[in-house]
Each structure stands twice: as structure tokens, then as C-alpha cells.
Amino acid sequence: xxxxxxxxxxxxxxLRHISGDxxxxxxxxxHQHCHxxxxxxxxxxxxxxxxxxxxxxxxxxx
Amino acid sequence: MPVNACLDIxxxxxxxxxxxxNSCDAAAGSCxxxxxxxxxxxxxxxxxxxxxxxxxxxxxxxxxVACDLICVYxxxxxxxxxxxxxxxxxxxxxxxxxxxxxGIAVLRGEQINSLWIVVAxxxxxxxxxxxxxxxxxxxxxxxxxxxxxxxxxxxxGRDFVPTNKWIVFGHHxxxxxxxxxxxxxxxxxQFGYLPGALxxxxxxxxxxxxxxxxxxxxxxxxNGRSLGQMARDELGxxxxxxxxxxxxxxMIILIAVLGLVVVNAMKHSPWAxxxxxxxxxxxxLIGFYLRNIRPGRVLEASLIGVSLLLAAVVGGxxxxxxxxxxxxxxxxxxxxxxxxxxxxxxxxxxxxxLLLAPRDYLSTFLKLGTIGLLMIAVIVVHPVLKMxxxxxxxxxxxPVFAGKVFPFLFITIACGVISGFHSLVASGTTPKLLTSExxxxxxxxxxxxxxxxxxxxxxxxxxxxDPGVYFAINSPAGIVGALPVDAVAxxxxxxxxxxxxxxxxxxxxxMGETTLFARTGGAPSLAVGxxxxxxxxxxQGLLAVWYHFAIMFExxxxxxxxxxxxxxxxxxxxxxxxxxxxxxSDTSWYPSILxxxxxxxxxxxxxxxxxxxxxxxxxNILWPLFGIANQMLAAIALCVVTGILVKQGKLKFxxxxxxxxxxxAIVTSTAAFEKIFxxxxxxxxxxxxxAMTDKLAAGTLPAAQIAVAPQLIFNQRLDAVLAGFFTVLxxxxxxxxxxxxxxxxxxxxxxxxSETAYVARAN
Numbered sequence: 001x002x003x004x005x006x007x008x009x010x011x012x013x014x015l016r017h018i019s020g021d022x023x024x025x026x027x028x029x030x031h032q033h034c035h036x037x038x039x040x041x042x043x044x045x046x047x048x049x050x051x052x053x054x055x056x057x058x059x060x061x062x
Numbered sequence: 063m064p065v066n067a068c069l070d071i072x073x074x075x076x077x078x079x080x081x082x083x084n085s086c087d088a089a090a091g092s093c094x095x096x097x098x099x100x101x102x103x104x105x106x107x108x109x110x111x112x113x114x115x116x117x118x119x120x121x122x123x124x125x126x127v128a129c130d131l132i133c134v135y136x137x138x139x140x141x142x143x144x145x146x147x148x149x150x151x152x153x154x155x156x157x158x159x160x161x162x163x164x165g166i167a168v169l170r171g172e173q174i175n176s177l178w179i180v181v182a183x184x185x186x187x188x189x190x191x192x193x194x195x196x197x198x199x200x201x202x203x204x205x206x207x208x209x210x211x212x213x214x215x216x217x218x219g220r221d222f223v224p225t226n227k228w229i230v231f232g233h234h235x236x237x238x239x240x241x242x243x244x245x246x247x248x249x250x251x252q253f254g255y256l257p258g259a260l261x262x263x264x265x266x267x268x269x270x271x272x273x274x275x276x277x278x279x280x281x282x283x284x285n286g287r288s289l290g291q292m293a294r295d296e297l298g299x300x301x302x303x304x305x306x307x308x309x310x311x312x313m314i315i316l317i318a319v320l321g322l323v324v325v326n327a328m329k330h331s332p333w334a335x336x337x338x339x340x341x342x343x344x345x346x347l348i349g350f351y352l353r354n355i356r357p358g359r360v361l362e363a364s365l366i367g368v369s370l371l372l373a374a375v376v377g378g379x380x381x382x383x384x385x386x387x388x389x390x391x392x393x394x395x396x397x398x399x400x401x402x403x404x405x406x407x408x409x410x411x412x413x414x415x416l417l418l419a420p421r422d423y424l425s426t427f428l429k430l431g432t433i434g435l436l437m438i439a440v441i442v443v444h445p446v447l448k449m450x451x452x453x454x455x456x457x458x459x460x461p462v463f464a465g466k467v468f469p470f471l472f473i474t475i476a477c478g479v480i481s482g483f484h485s486l487v488a489s490g491t492t493p494k495l496l497t498s499e500x501x502x503x504x505x506x507x508x509x510x511x512x513x514x515x516x517x518x519x520x521x522x523x524x525x526x527x528d529p530g531v532y533f534a535i536n537s538p539a540g541i542v543g544a545l546p547v548d549a550v551a552x553x554x555x556x557x558x559x560x561x562x563x564x565x566x567x568x569x570x571x572x573m574g575e576t577t578l579f580a581r582t583g584g585a586p587s588l589a590v591g592x593x594x595x596x597x598x599x600x601x602q603g604l605l606a607v608w609y610h611f612a613i614m615f616e617x618x619x620x621x622x623x624x625x626x627x628x629x630x631x632x633x634x635x636x637x638x639x640x641x642x643x644x645x646x647s648d649t650s651w652y653p654s655i656l657x658x659x660x661x662x663x664x665x666x667x668x669x670x671x672x673x674x675x676x677x678x679x680x681x682n683i684l685w686p687l688f689g690i691a692n693q694m695l696a697a698i699a700l701c702v703v704t705g706i707l708v709k710q711g712k713l714k715f716x717x718x719x720x721x722x723x724x725x726x727a728i729v730t731s732t733a734a735f736e737k738i739f740x741x742x743x744x745x746x747x748x749x750x751x752x753a754m755t756d757k758l759a760a761g762t763l764p765a766a767q768i769a770v771a772p773q774l775i776f777n778q779r780l781d782a783v784l785a786g787f788f789t790v791l792x793x794x795x796x797x798x799x800x801x802x803x804x805x806x807x808x809x810x811x812x813x814x815x816s817e818t819a820y821v822a823r824a825n
Contacts, residue, residue, distance in 0.1 A: 018232045019423070021361040030219030047358035048415055053221060055414040056633065056649075057288075058486040060422065060619075060626045062242035062316050062477050062692065 023050060152192065159185025166259060170451065176522040177444040179259050183518045187511040190267030195275060195507035202707065202715045203279050205499040210821040212285045212494055222286075222494045227501040230492060235509040236426045237487045238274070239433065241320060241620050242477025242692075243513055245584040247521035248591075249685060250474045251532065252462040254452040255525040257471050262478050262521065266514035269722035270480035273696055274488050275506030276703040276719060281489035282496055283817045289489045293702050295816040296709065297795070297802050304795040305698050306634065309486060311788070312691040313631045314662070316483070317406070318669030319684040320620045325398045325674055326583035326681075327613050332391035333378040333574055335398070337610055338617045339391070340374035342405075345421035352423075353415050360423055367424040368431075371618070375611050379574055395674040402624075403667040410628040410659040418625045425619040432615050433516055436592060439599035440519045449525040449532065454557070461537035462582070463682045464744035469733040472725075473689030478517020480722065482695025484510065523591030530554060530561025531569060531578075535587040538679030539580045546579050574606030582679040589613050631662040672777045675770050682744065683781060690734050690785060694792045697726040701799040708803040709812055716803075727796060734789040738782045747785065751778035 016022040024043050031040055041049060162182035166174065199205045216222040225233075250258040281287055287295070290309065294302025328335040348367040352358065381388045393401075409417055458466040463474065477483070492505060524532065533553045534542075542549040546563045554560045570578045573590060581587070589612035596608045633649060635658040640647020646654045673680020700723040707716045740746030743753040757763045758771045806812045 014229070016361055017226070018229050019360050019364065019427075021359060023360075024358050026223070027219045030217070030223075034217070034219075044353065044357035047352065050220065050358075051415045051419040054491075055418055055626065055629060057490050058626075058630050059237060059491060060240065060623050061238045061483045061487050062240045062320070062481065062623060062688075 023047075152189070155185050155188055159189060163263070166256065166451075173446045173448055174451075175444055175446050176440065176526065179255070179263075179447075179518060179522060180441060180444065182259075183263055183515060186263050186267055187515065190271060191503070191507055191511055194267060195271065195503045198272065198275065198718060199500070199503050202712060202718060203276070203502075205279070205502065206820075207498050207500045208823055209499055210823050211282060211496045211499060212818075213496055214823065215818075215821060216285070216494075221491070224497040225495040227497065227504050230495045230497075230501060230505050231509055232430075233495065234487070234492045234505050235512055236430060237491065238481070238484045238509060239429060239513050239516060240477065240623055241323065241585075241616055242481060242483075243517040244520045244588055244616065245323060246475040246477055246685075246689075247517045248524040248584040248588045249462050249536070249681070250471055251449055251521060251524040252453065252455050252460040252536070253467050253471060254450050254456070255447050255521060256451040257456065257467050258475055258521050259518070261471055261475055262514055262517050265472075265475075265479035266511060266517075269725070270478075270484070270514065270696075271507040271510040272718060272722060273480055273699055273703070274484050274510040275502055277485040277699050278488040278493055278502050278506035279499075280703060280706055282493035282499065282502065285818055286490060286494040287816075289485050289699055289702065292489060292816070293698065293795075296702060296813060297705050297798055298813060300798045301698075301702065301705075301795050304791050304798075305695075305702075306638075308482075308691070308695050308698055308788075308791055310631060310634050310638075311784075312482065312688075312695050313627045313634075314665040315669065315684065315688045315691050315784075317624050317627045317631075317666040318673065319681075319688045320623055321399070321402050321406075321666065321670040322673040322680050322684055323583040323585050324617050324620050325395050325402060325670070326581060326679075327585040327589070327617065328393065328398050329395045329581075330392055330577070331575055331613075332381065332388045333606075333610050334613045334617075335391040335393060336378040336381060337371075337374050337614045338621075340378075341371060341421065341424075341614065341618055341621070342417070344370045344374065345417050345424060348420035348424065349416045352420055363420070364423045364427045367420065368427050371424060371428070371614065372611070375614050376607060378610055379606060382574075396671075399667075399670050399674040403663060403670065405621075406624055406628050406667070407659060407663045409625040410632055410663065411655055414629075418622070418629070421618065422622050422626070425622045428615050429619055432612075433519075435596060435600070436519050436523070437515060439595045440522050442599050443595050445522070445526040445595065445598075447522065447525040448527065449529050453529070458742070458745065461533060461541045463685055464742065465686065465733070465736060469729045469736070470686065472729040473686055473693055473733045475517065476689045476692040476696075478514050478520070480693070480696050480726070482692050482697070482699055485696065485699035520588060520591075523588055523595055526594065527587065527591055528559075528561065528565075530559040531566065531590075532587055533557065533559055534561050534566055535578050535581050535590065536584070537580060538582050538677070538682070540676075540678035542580070544580075546577070549579055572605045573609040575609070580679075582681050584681070585613060585616050589616070628659065628662050628666075631665075632658045635661060672773065676774060676777075677767060678744070683747075683777075686733065686737055687781060687785065690730055690737070690788055693726050693730045694788050697723055697730060697792055698795050700726065701795050705799045705802045705806075706815070709806045709815060713803075713807055723796075727792065730792060731789055734785040737785045747778045747782035751775045751782075754778070 013022075024046050027046055028040065040046075159182055162178050162185060165178045166182060169178070211224070213222050213224040217224060247258050247262065277289065280292060281289075284292060284295070290302055290305040293305040324338070328338055344367055347370070348363050351366070352360065352363050356362065381391070412418070453460075455461070456467040458464060458470075463470065472479075488506060496502065496505065527535075530553055534549055537549065537553070539549075542552045546566065550561055550563050550566070554562075566578055569590070570576060573593065575586075578586060578590070589609050592612040593605050593608035596612075597603070597605050632655070636647055636649055636654055639654075639658065645651060646658070648654055669680075669684060673684050676683065700719045704716050704719045704723060707713075707719065736745055738747055741749050743750040754763075754771055754775050758768065758775075763771055802812055
């Protein structure tokens with residue numbers, strides 16, 4: 001894999017991470033890693049629950 | 063290999079342009095991949111090349127600026143590996159910074175280049191970050207990288223998540239950066255660029271950055287507790303309630319003033335109104351996309367949304383061809399204000415996934431992108447500042463807002479220097495993401511320094527306008543007269559800032575507007591400034607599109623702040639009303655949601671309504687009130703931190719927060735006192751109320767104003783009470799802090815420290 005491709009993939013990965021695009025993958029990973037088999041939320045339910053949680057506090061400023 | 067790459071670059075100098083470009087990129091690439099002395103050489107070559115290429119073809123400039131930045135980064139990291147070199151490097155930065163600040167302060171009688179301010183800013187922020195924040199972190203906070211952070215202790219994969227520090231930095235910066243640092247400096251430019259520039263540069267590194275970092279730290283040591291909770295735990299119930307009420311009040315004033323900014327930007331501007339209105343269906347569409355079509359795929363949804371927004375900006379311009387549609391978006395201030403109030407009410411009760419969350423994704427994308435573009439453009443274009451260093455309006459007669467440079471400069475530029483609101487963000491979401499305690503320097507101090515850079519960019523964008531144009535845009539009709547001829551006569555003849563009606567008309571046409579006279583609130587003049595910088599950096603001839611892009615960009619995140627603020631206010635009110643009647647605290651019970659949302663919207667809606675009907679432009683009333691409230695909240699945060707420092711036996715270091723606190727207390731109290739008791743009607747609320755009462759009694763008011771005069775009189779008195787209330791609240795918490803500090807240092811009992819116990823990290 002060339003340097004450029006690697007660099008591009010890395011940037012994309014970071015971009016997904018910072019925008020929260022990979023939130024569900026990280027959630028799945030965390031749960032499989034730490035809590036074993038458990039009833040997990042599906043992608044949509046997770047997204048909705050996250051929005052509800054995020055916007056319950058002060059998240060944006062002047 | 064990189065050494066060869068450098069040599070190659072030397073060879074290709076003078077060959078084809080494509081070859082040069084490729085070599086430039088290669089140099090940057092080798093810079094990043096290799097850690098040796100080679101990067102310095104590569105960097106040097108690339109810098110040389112950059113100058114060469116930029117002479118040959120301006121279009122490649124941007125690419126090479128990016129390349130240069132990478133190279134400068136490489137040189138810095140290379141130099142800082144060596145101790146002696148480090149000292150030389152930082153001495154050079156200090157000298158350069160001192161030289162630039164000296165230049166700004168000394169150069170008079172000629173127009174100076176904005177590069178002076180940019181260089182001074184970069185040097186000061188670097189020095190502040192490298193030395194002051196490191197000293198605070200090591201000596202005062204004694205941050206401990208072996209200590210587990212809340213994210214590690216409570217990792218739940220959702221709100222408590224150990225996250226890479228640069229990503230936390232991005233999130234935190236996106237959260238604190240709002241319209242405040244863009245609008246405050248724009249308004250304060252009426253004093254000239256110098257007072258604002260000095261306050262932003264010096265104030266941020268010793269007050270705002272310190273506040274943000276300290277609050278982030280104390281919240282991190284307390285499991286991410288909120289400022290109000292920490293005030294209650296550490297100072298007692300008085301501090302806790304003061305923080306809570308202060309937060310609610312500031313929220314209401316903030317939303318009102320931001321609403322006013324949007325109304326003034328959309329007033330009689332069909333293009334801007336169309337674009338802003340279009341953001342709503344686009345956000346809803348993205349909301350459905352993220353919920354139903356591709357759940358949680360934020361990145362692609364944002365890309366689609368941002369493309370649609372850009373299409374809406376361009377499409378708004380095409381509306382000129384359809385007069386019927388175009389005129390349908392032409393509104394007076396009042397209907398727009400009612401529209402925003404109705405919108406706020408609806409948005410507060412809608413589920414977050416439908417409007418708030420998707421629009422926030424779009425606004426964050428736009429915000430980071432545009433701020434990045436603006437800062438690059440300011441450096442690339444480095445325009446000459448046409449505004450004088452100091453104008454005659456430091457005497458308090460300024461048209462944009464009334465009041466002398468002291469104290470009003472220091473409450474007008476709040477967010478770009480120190481903002482109490484940041485302490486609410488720094489205590490809550492962000493501390494739950496930190497992986498290591500040592501990350502608080504970058505996240506707390508660093509992101510505030512960057513926010514301050516945004517303020518510098520906004521200041522430059524406003525100061526590059528012809529002073530006459532700046533005042534024509536920002537002076538309300540109540541001061542300069544409603545007719546363009548009167549306004550121009552007043553500004554050119556009385557204030558000696560030449561401007562003509564034709565010049566303003568030509569500018570308005572260029573920007574795709576019908577008029578730019580009396581477009582108060584800061585957003586239009588900022589948009590004109592941004593449009594001229596961005597268009598000279600990224601494409602001449604697109605002035606009108608850039609102007610409306612800038613308006614849309616401000617409106618999008620103002621509306622997000624408006625929704626989010628109303629929601630948070632609603633939760634706080636529900637919590638509060640729950641003490642009175644239990645069912646009210648149920649945040650999902652519809653009657654409670656409706657009642658509390660209506661109360662909050664009525665609160666800010668009232669101030670917005672009055673601001674719109676006030677002929678002197680509500681900015682003169684609302685912005686100082688907002689500044690006082692924001693600085694008061696900052697003072698509360700500093701009180702909590704100072705109290706904690708003293709309780710932990712760090713009295714000798716307490717000046718780090720006590721001095722900014724004292725300064726804020728002086729500034730806020732003086733400003734509030736003047737706003738209440740000044741005998742000049744434009745400054746003092748009571749004087750204004752009395753003057754209008756007299757005019758009403760004598761029958762000298764114009765017919766149009768008689769109907770609204772009683773409302774304006776009542777509002778001025780209410781504002782006086784409000785400013786007085788803020789001051790009392792501030793001093794209550796300061797005295798409470800002094801009480802706690804005195805008890806702590808004399809050995810009397812105080813509330814125990816609420817810090818969580820030390821747990822060692824696994825590795």
C-alpha cells in the first residue's frame with residue numbers, strides 16, 4: 001500500500017472518529033470487549049439514544 | 063531518501079511548474095515521515111520554493127501555504143528535541159512577539175498591515191501555551207498522568223470514553239466556538255482596532271484560557287460534574303444557587319441577542335432570508351436520513367447536507383430572476399422576530415433527532431471549515447487595516463454601542479477573551495472524554511487560544527473595511543438618520559470617516575443586497591469583511607455568494623445555539639419547578655415540556671421583540687447586558703476555582719485566578735453601574751427611561767414612536783433591574799468565596815474537598 005493510500009485511510013479514519021461516524025462501531029467494540037454477550041442496541045436505536053443523551057446538557061456555546 | 067528529495071527540489075527549481083508542485087508535496091511528505099535533520103533541509107527548500115512559486119503563479123499559493131505549515135511544524139519539532147535549540151527557538155518567538163506588539167502599539171499615522179496582529183497573536187498564544195499553561199499545570203494543578211481519569215474509570219462506551227486528545231480538542235473547540243467571538247470584536251472595532259486587539263491578545267492568555275483549563279481540571283477531578291454542582295459542593299448552597307440562576311439568566315439574554323443578530327441580518331434581505339429558511343428543511347431531511355435511511359452515518363449525511371446548504375446559498379442568488387418569489391422573502395424586522403420566536407417554541411418541543419441534532423452536524427462542519435478558511439485567508443491575504451488604531455469613540459459616544467472604552471470594551475469582547483459560558487461546556491461533556499490528565503493543557507488552554515485566534519480574525523475582517531463603510535453598516539437609523547443621505551452626511555462630515563451613497567450602493571449591489579445602511583448587529587459587516595477576504599483568497603467575483611455564505615454560516619450556528627439554549631433552559635426550569643410541584647420535573651411529560659418551553663421562549667422572545675422595535679437598535683441595550691451576564695458567569699467560575707485552590711492550601715498561587723476574577727469584578731460592576739445610573743440616555747437605562755418619559759409627556763416624540771414608547775420605557779427600567787440583579791448576584795458569590803477562603807486559611811471548618819480518590823492507571 002502506498003504512502004498516499006495509507007495517509008488517506010488514516011485521515012478518513014480520524015475524520016470518522018471526530019465526526020462521530022464510527023460511534024456505533026466503537027460502542028459495539030466496547031461492549032463485546034468489556035461486557036460480553038448482552039442485548040445491544042441496534043444501529044438506529046443507538047443513534048437515537050445517543051442524540052437524546054447528548055442534547056440533555058449544555059453542548060453548544062455562544 | 064528525504065535528503066535526496068531535498069536535493070531534487072533544489073535541482074528542479076526553475077523547471078516546469080508541475081514538477082515544482084510535486085517536489086513541494088514530496089518535501090512535505092518526507093517532512094512528516096522522517097524524523098531527522100533532513101526535514102529542516104526539506105522545509106528550507108520548500109519555503110524557498112514557495113516564494114518562488116507564489117511569484118510565478120498565485121493560484122498555487124494555497125497549496126504551498128499548507129506545505130509551509132507542515133514544514134514549519136517539522137522544523138519546530140526538530141528544534142525542540144534539542145535543549146539549547148529549544149531555548150533559542152523560544153527566545154526568538156518571544157522577541158518576534160515583542161517586536162510585533164511593539165509595532166502595533168507604536169506604528170501611527172499610517173495604515174498598518176494585519177500581519178502585525180497575526181504575528182503578535184501567534185507568538186503570544188505559543189508562549190502562553192508553552193510556558194504559562196505548563197507552569198499552571200505543573201505547579202498549581204499538579205496534574206498527574208498516572209491518575210485514572212473519569213473516562214477510564216467509568217468507561218461505558220458512550221459519554222465516558224477515553225478519547226485521543228486531538229479529537230477531544232476538536233470536540234471541545236467545536237462546542238465553545240460560536241457566534242460570540244465573531245460578533246464581539248466586530249462591534250468593538252468602533253473604538254479602533256488597537257484596544258480590541260490588545261485586549262484579545264493579552265486577555266485571553268491570562269484570563270480566558272486559564273479559566274477554561276482550570277474549570278476543565280476541577281470538573282475532571284470530580285467525575286465531570288457541572289459548574290453549578292461544583293459550586294454547591296465546594297462553596298455551599300449560596301454559590302450553587304447563584305451559579306444556577308446566573309446560567310439561566312445568561313441563557314435568556316444570549317438567545318435574545320443572537321436572535322436579534324439573525325433578524326438584523328435577514329431584514330429586507332430576501333436572499334439571506336431564503337437561505338436561512340432553507341436550512342430548516344435541509345436539516346429535517348438530514349434528520350430523517352440519519353434516523354431512517356442510513357442510521358448514524360454522520361459523515362456522509364453531513365456532506366450531503368452541506369452540499370445542499372451551499373446549493374441553497376447559490377440558489378438564493380438566482381431568485382433575483384423571479385421577482386414574485388424574491389419579494390415573498392422580503393420582511394420587516396418584526397415579522398422575522400415573531401417567526402424566530404415561533405420557530406424557537408416549535409424547535410424546543412420537537413424531538414432532537416428531527417432538527418437540532420442534524421443541524422448541529424451541519425453547523426459544526428461549516429463552522430470548522432469556515433473558521434479554518436478564514437484564518438488561512440487572513441494569513442494569505444493579510445489585508446491592510448483601514449480603521450484607525452483608535453477612534454474618537456473611545457470617549458463613549460460610539461454609534462454601534464454607547465460607553466467609554468473602559469469598561470465597555472471588556473464586556474463587548476467577551477467570548478473571544480473570556481467567556482463564562484465556556485465553563486459550562488468545560489464542566490460536563492469534555493472532562494468525561496479525557497484519557498490523561500496531561501491532556502487538559504491542549505484541550506482547555508489550547509482550544510481557548512484557538513477561539514481567541516478566531517476573534518483576532520473577526521477583528522481583522524471588520525477593521526479592513528473603510529471606516530466610513532463600517533460605520534454606515536453598523537450605525538442604527540436612530541443615530542445617523544433613516545435616509546442614506548443623512549447617514550452619509552453625519553458619518554463623513556461630523557465623524558470624518560468619508561463615505562458616499564454611491565459607494566454604499568455599489569457595495570450593496572456587489573454583495574447582492576438592496577442596501578447596507580444601518581444593518582446593525584455585527585453580522586452584515588462581518589459578512590462584508592469575510593466576503594472580501596475570502597474572495598481575494600479563493601476566487602474573485604464571487605463576493606455576493608461569499609457574503610451570503612457568511613450570513614448563512616452565522617445564522618446556522620446561531621439557530622443551533624438558540625434551540626440548544628432553549629432546551630437547556632427548559633430542563634433547568636423544569637428542575638426548578640419540580641421543587642415546587644413534583645410532576646413538573648418529569649422532562650418527558652408533555653404539559654411540563656410545553657409550560658416550561660413557553661416560559662423560556664417568552665423570556666428571550668420578550669427581549670428580542672423589544673430589541674427589534676427599539677429605533678436605536680436593540681444591540682446597544684442587549685449586547686452590553688449579554689456581556690455583563692457572560693462575564694458575571696466567568697467570575698462565578700473563577701470564584702469556584704479560587705475557592706478550591708485556597709481550600710487545598712494553595713493560597714500563594716490563588717492570584718492566578720484571583721487577579722482575573724478581580725478584573726472581571728471591576729469591569730462588570732463598573733459597566734453595570736454605568737448602564738444603570740449614567741445620566742446619558744444612550745448609556746444609562748434609567749436616564750433613557752426618564753428621557754423618553756419626558757419626551758412622551760411633552761409630546762415631542764415622532765408619531766411612530768408614541769405607540770411603542772411605554773414598552774421601551776418599561777424595558778429600560780427592567781434592564782436596569784436586571785443589570786442590578788447581575789451585580790448583586792456576582793458580589794454575593796464573591797463574598798461567599800471570600801468567606802470560604804478566609805475560613806479555610808484560618809483553619810476553620812469548610813465543606814470537604816469533593817475530589818474523587820486517586821486511582822492509579824493500569825499501565
